[in-house]
Amino acid sequence: MDEKMEFEEFLEKELRLVEEKKYIRARDELLQWKDADVAEVIEEVMDEISLNAAIILFRMLPKDDSADVFAYLPTEDQLAIIDGITEREISYIIDELDFDDKIDVLEELPANVVDKILEKTPKSERRQINTFLNYPENCAGTLMTPDYISLKANMTVRDALHHIKRVGMDSETVYTCYVKDEGRHLIGIIGLRKLVISDGSALIRDLMMTDIVSINVYEDQEDAYETFRKYGYMAIPVVDRENRLVGIITMDDILEVIEEETTEDIERMAGVVDDSTASYLDTSVLHHVKNRLPWLLALMLMYIITGAIIAGFETTLKEVICLTIYMPMLMGTGGNSGSQSATLIIRSMAVGDIDLQDGWRVLWKEIRVSVLLGIILSSVNFVRVMIEQHSDPRCFLIALTVCLSTIAVVVAAKCIGSMLPMLAKKIGVDPALMASPMISSLTDMVSVTTYFLLATMLLHI
Amino acid sequence: MDEKMEFEEFLEKELRLVEEKKYIRARDELLQWKDADVAEVIEEVMDEISLNAAIILFRMLPKDDSADVFAYLPTEDQLAIIDGITEREISYIIDELDFDDKIDVLEELPANVVDKILEKTPKSERRQINTFLNYPENCAGTLMTPDYISLKANMTVRDALHHIKRVGMDSETVYTCYVKDEGRHLIGIIGLRKLVISDGSALIRDLMMTDIVSINVYEDQEDAYETFRKYGYMAIPVVDRENRLVGIITMDDILEVIEEETTEDIERMAGVVDDSTASYLDTSVLHHVKNRLPWLLALMLMYIITGAIIAGFETTLKEVICLTIYMPMLMGTGGNSGSQSATLIIRSMAVGDIDLQDGWRVLWKEIRVSVLLGIILSSVNFVRVMIEQHSDPRCFLIALTVCLSTIAVVVAAKCIGSMLPMLAKKIGVDPALMASPMISSLTDMVSVTTYFLLATMLLHI
Numbered sequence: 001m002d003e004k005m006e007f008e009e010f011l012e013k014e015l016r017l018v019e020e021k022k023y024i025r026a027r028d029e030l031l032q033w034k035d036a037d038v039a040e041v042i043e044e045v046m047d048e049i050s051l052n053a054a055i056i057l058f059r060m061l062p063k064d065d066s067a068d069v070f071a072y073l074p075t076e077d078q079l080a081i082i083d084g085i086t087e088r089e090i091s092y093i094i095d096e097l098d099f100d101d102k103i104d105v106l107e108e109l110p111a112n113v114v115d116k117i118l119e120k121t122p123k124s125e126r127r128q129i130n131t132f133l134n135y136p137e138n139c140a141g142t143l144m145t146p147d148y149i150s151l152k153a154n155m156t157v158r159d160a161l162h163h164i165k166r167v168g169m170d171s172e173t174v175y176t177c178y179v180k181d182e183g184r185h186l187i188g189i190i191g192l193r194k195l196v197i198s199d200g201s202a203l204i205r206d207l208m209m210t211d212i213v214s215i216n217v218y219e220d221q222e223d224a225y226e227t228f229r230k231y232g233y234m235a236i237p238v239v240d241r242e243n244r245l246v247g248i249i250t251m252d253d254i255l256e257v258i259e260e261e262t263t264e265d266i267e268r269m270a271g272v273v274d275d276s277t278a279s280y281l282d283t284s285v286l287h288h289v290k291n292r293l294p295w296l297l298a299l300m301l302m303y304i305i306t307g308a309i310i311a312g313f314e315t316t317l318k319e320v321i322c323l324t325i326y327m328p329m330l331m332g333t334g335g336n337s338g339s340q341s342a343t344l345i346i347r348s349m350a351v352g353d354i355d356l357q358d359g360w361r362v363l364w365k366e367i368r369v370s371v372l373l374g375i376i377l378s379s380v381n382f383v384r385v386m387i388e389q390h391s392d393p394r395c396f397l398i399a400l401t402v403c404l405s406t407i408a409v410v411v412a413a414k415c416i417g418s419m420l421p422m423l424a425k426k427i428g429v430d431p432a433l434m435a436s437p438m439i440s441s442l443t444d445m446v447s448v449t450t451y452f453l454l455a456t457m458l459l460h461i
Numbered sequence: 462m463d464e465k466m467e468f469e470e471f472l473e474k475e476l477r478l479v480e481e482k483k484y485i486r487a488r489d490e491l492l493q494w495k496d497a498d499v500a501e502v503i504e505e506v507m508d509e510i511s512l513n514a515a516i517i518l519f520r521m522l523p524k525d526d527s528a529d530v531f532a533y534l535p536t537e538d539q540l541a542i543i544d545g546i547t548e549r550e551i552s553y554i555i556d557e558l559d560f561d562d563k564i565d566v567l568e569e570l571p572a573n574v575v576d577k578i579l580e581k582t583p584k585s586e587r588r589q590i591n592t593f594l595n596y597p598e599n600c601a602g603t604l605m606t607p608d609y610i611s612l613k614a615n616m617t618v619r620d621a622l623h624h625i626k627r628v629g630m631d632s633e634t635v636y637t638c639y640v641k642d643e644g645r646h647l648i649g650i651i652g653l654r655k656l657v658i659s660d661g662s663a664l665i666r667d668l669m670m671t672d673i674v675s676i677n678v679y680e681d682q683e684d685a686y687e688t689f690r691k692y693g694y695m696a697i698p699v700v701d702r703e704n705r706l707v708g709i710i711t712m713d714d715i716l717e718v719i720e721e722e723t724t725e726d727i728e729r730m731a732g733v734v735d736d737s738t739a740s741y742l743d744t745s746v747l748h749h750v751k752n753r754l755p756w757l758l759a760l761m762l763m764y765i766i767t768g769a770i771i772a773g774f775e776t777t778l779k780e781v782i783c784l785t786i787y788m789p790m791l792m793g794t795g796g797n798s799g800s801q802s803a804t805l806i807i808r809s810m811a812v813g814d815i816d817l818q819d820g821w822r823v824l825w826k827e828i829r830v831s832v833l834l835g836i837i838l839s840s841v842n843f844v845r846v847m848i849e850q851h852s853d854p855r856c857f858l859i860a861l862t863v864c865l866s867t868i869a870v871v872v873a874a875k876c877i878g879s880m881l882p883m884l885a886k887k888i889g890v891d892p893a894l895m896a897s898p899m900i901s902s903l904t905d906m907v908s909v910t911t912y913f914l915l916a917t918m919l920l921h922i
Contacts, residue, residue, distance in 0.1 A: 004684070034672065034674070034692070036691050036692045036693070040691070047819075048818070161657060164657055164658065165657065165658045168654060168657065168658050175636045175653070175654070192636070192653055192654070192657065193629060193636070193653070195657075196622060196625055196626065196629065196653065196656075196657065197625065197626045197629050211495065213495070223465070228716070229716060229720075230497050230501070231495070231497045232497075232713045232716075233713075234695060234712065234713070251695065251712045251713070251716075252693040252695070252712070254716075255689070255690060255693075255712075255715075255719075258716075258719060259690075259812060262723050263808055263812065266727065266730075266804060266808050267804060267805065267808065269727075269804070270800045270801050270803075270804035270805070270896075270897065271797055271800070271801055272801050272804065272805060279809065279814035279815075280805055280806070280809040280814055280815055280823070280826075281809075281814065281815065281819065281822060281823075281826070285826060285829045285830050285833070286833075288826070288830045289830055289833045289834055289837075292798075292801050292830070292834060293834060293837060295797070295801075296794060296797055296798060296801070296834060296838060297837070297838065297841065299793060299794070299797055300790060300793070300794050300838055300841070300842075301841075303789055303790035303793055303794075304790075304845065306789045306790065306793075307786040307787060307789070307790060307849070310785055310786045310789070311783070311786050311849075314782055314783075317782055317785060318779075318782055321775055321778055321779055322772070322775075324771055324778060324785055324788075325768040325771045325772050326768060327785075327788070327789070328764055328767045328768065328771070328788070328792060328905050328909065329761060329764035329765075329767065329768060331789060331792065331793075332760060332761070332764055332767075332792075332901060332902055332905060333757060333760070333761050333764075335796070335898075335901065336732055336756070336757055336760055336898045336901075337753075337757060339731045339732070339897060339898065340731050340732055340733050340753050340756075340757070342731075343727060343728060343730070343731035343733065344728065344731070344733060344741055345741070347724055347727050347728065348740065348741040348742075351720055351724065353740035353741055353742065354740075354741055354742065357509070358508075358742065361742060362741070362742075365741075365742070365746060365749070368746045369746050369749045369750055369753070372746070372747075372750045373750055373753060373754060373757060376750075376754060376758075377757060377758065377761060380758065380761070380762075381761075384765065388768070388772075435731075436731065436800060436897045437796075437797045437800065440793060440796065440797075440901070441793055444789050444793060448789065
């Protein structure tokens with residue numbers, strides 16, 4: 001906690017220094033901190049003061065540090081900085097980045113800038129970059145790095161350690177080494193730990209693990225995450241269709257995927273379409289409108305049906321106008337009950353606790369839960385209606401209508417809320433779309449229908 | 462993808478074999494797969510066939526594999542298996558587990574079982590286990606493992622590698638080594654990579670990094686996750702108040718934390734209280750009721766206010782009964798608009814894109830977005846009302862009421878939806894509680910009030 005407090009204090013101070021244009025002092029103090037901290041300061045300067053101030057501060061960093069700091073910045077901030085610095089500086093930074101960070105930045109840059117940067121890159125690396133840039137979005141290929149240690153099966157441990165000493169410093173992870181045959185096929189894996197504790201003259205062939213978990217380069221990044229989750233490895237090799245090793249994915253790259261995928265899920269569950277990874281504040285007003293309009297409009301149109309149902313019961317309504325008073329409560333409770341179930345099921349499916357075969361068990365559980373909840377909630381409602389309507393001679397019947405509707409609505413909402421996400425999954429639609437907004441709109445129809453039907457029957461209208 | 466398909470096929474076959482009680486063949490085929498896969502098969506047998514079948518299969522595993530497979534099982538399944546095997550088998554498995562897995566299992570076991578297991582544990586380990594068991598839930602201390610390599614500053618690289626060779630195989634991660642002084646204070650860090658590529662006679666003191674990011678043992682696990690997220694390290698040391706090294710947390714332990722914390726957030730956002738980590742199907746009906754009742758009931762009671770507002774407008778309603786038709790649409794659209802904003806803000810705050818100082822920028826953005834959305838949605842509504850009510854002489858005024866209400870409701874909902882989570886954070890309440898259910902109930906009040914007020918004014922009732 002102390003470290004965090006200390007950093008917060010430092011951040012305040014830095015913002016003050018930059019605001020007073022004391023850049024030199026701001027820079028000098030900055031250099032005492034870690035790259036990730038420096039990046040956070042620059043991010044905050046950009047947000048709180050101005051892009052220009054952030055660029056000035058960034059350009060004052062020692063050349064050696066600038067690429068490392070750059071790698072820690074969020075993509076939008078990286079692009080903003082690239083717009084503000086010279087081409088020479090861009091080239092230098094891109095050059096210094098780790099291969100996978102390099103690809104991430106190049107992917108977001110306009111084609112003409114990428115071309116200019118690639119012109120200055122050595123031919124072999126240029127070819128490799130181009131291959132990486134061509135992987136479809138969100139596939140394992142876009143997460144991987146080609147910087148890994150590769151060994152040969154007939155090397156001795158001594159040879160291998162010598163080889164690592166020579167090339168090791170450039171590789172993002174040397175802790176797992178990959179053994180390839182002549183055709184670049186992945187045939188084994190050996191950890192640096194094993195090399196260090198083994199006899200120098202032993203052959204890699206005899207020490208390596210041949211029972212390998214790998215990911216196909218075109219697999220979805222969510223599947224890559226699943227593989228990490230299941231096996232708990234720190235790095236997983238990526239192979240092409242012929243089982244040739246093309247790169248590795250390390251666990252820190254997966255952390256970002258988890259965050260992205262979770263945000264996407266949560267946003268979908270609230271009826272927000274989001275096709276970019278830009279942050280809330282960096283998304284324009286028009287883009288926010290575009291992201292939110294489709295679902296709002298679609299759901300609003302669904303209420304034409306609910307409206308028509310109410311219109312059909314106009315006589316009932318005219319007769320007992322106080323029925324309107326309890327309509328919002330019924331709709332709200334239905335929506336909330338349904339959303340609870342939908343959320344629990346969507347999340348359970350996402351983390352693998354439930355699959356489609358569990359359908360009946362889920363339904364049976366939801367029915368029992370909802371009957372119990374319905375009875376408790378409707379007894380509270382009974383008291384409420386009896387108090388509020390005690391002057392009406394039909395108060396008991398009205399209370400009965402509200403109570404029976406409550407039970408029916410809660411049970412229906414929980415069944416719809418739990419089954420719809422599973423049904424969505426079955427037909428290949430993202431279950432997250434069947435969350436709160438969709439469920440509420442559907443349960444509103446059920447609530448209104450049940451309520452007025454029961455009222456018509458019980459009150460003999 | 463092929464590997465996955467292959468596993469699914471194998472799983473089906475295993476389930477069939479177990480169902481036919483061909484345990485020996487099931488076991489033999491199982492042994493060709495990885496521990497994580499074996500664990501998944503046992504999990505599925507438990508879910509799909511029976512606990513007994515799963516226990517039989519588990520007990521048939523070779524002794525050496527059983528602890529590794531056990532470590533991959535979810536906690537509930539581990540406890541179920543422990544209930545079904547002998548004390549001797551329990552002791553053996555617990556003994557073989559990595560230290561942090563051991564703590565996880567012991568934490569869940571009843572005290573008398575733990576005591577029995579500890580009786581057979583060597584004294585020094587028993588003391589260590591007891592210390593670990595006493596850390597409060599959800600703190601960094603419960604995630605860490607004491608299995609790490611510690612070096613001394615005056616060792617040479619050769620000494621260090623020799624030391625690692627001797628103790629290395631037992632440590633969960635030897636890739637980062639920790640340098641301690643006589644008082645067990647953490648004074649430096651050095652990666653195995655650095656050791657391997659450095660000269661054998663160099664001193665650790667001269668190679669180690671002294672600029673260390675560490676976590677306090679009592680810090681919340683969510684803060685530990687933040688630290689991993691910020692710096693991207695594979696392992697982070699955990700220290701006590703005197704900066705003495707007590708353990709390390711590795712990134713794979715953090716993956717589980719992320720999942721737990723995200724589930725908790727998502728559930729809270731849907732008004733579900735959940736105090737356990739048990740899966741949906743393993744939670745009893747009564748427990749589900751207990752988790753869902755508080756919010757359902759509280760929100761239902763809030764509708765007493767909405768009901769009272771409607772009751773106050775009974776004359777207006779009686780006069781223009783068709784107003785009721787558009788009430789669900791307005792409430793639904795208000796709820797959905799508010800939920801969208803609330804979700805975006807809650808998530809943005811959770812991943813650190815927005816903090817409390819951004820309040821005014823967020824509000825200004827939401828106002829512009831909501832005015833635009835309101836205008837689009839209300840023009841659709843205008844057409845709808847004009848068509849539906851064309852026989853009513855007051856149809857234009859009714860349409861105007863609905864349209865103006867739509868704009869007002871969307872704007873109000875987006876302001877409430879975005880500001881309430883920030884306000885919650887400011888006063889130290891979890892923003893996730895201010896999501897969809899809470900926001901919908903509040904916007905329902907606003908919708909009803911605005912709608913009937915406008916109707917009364919425009920229609921001169």
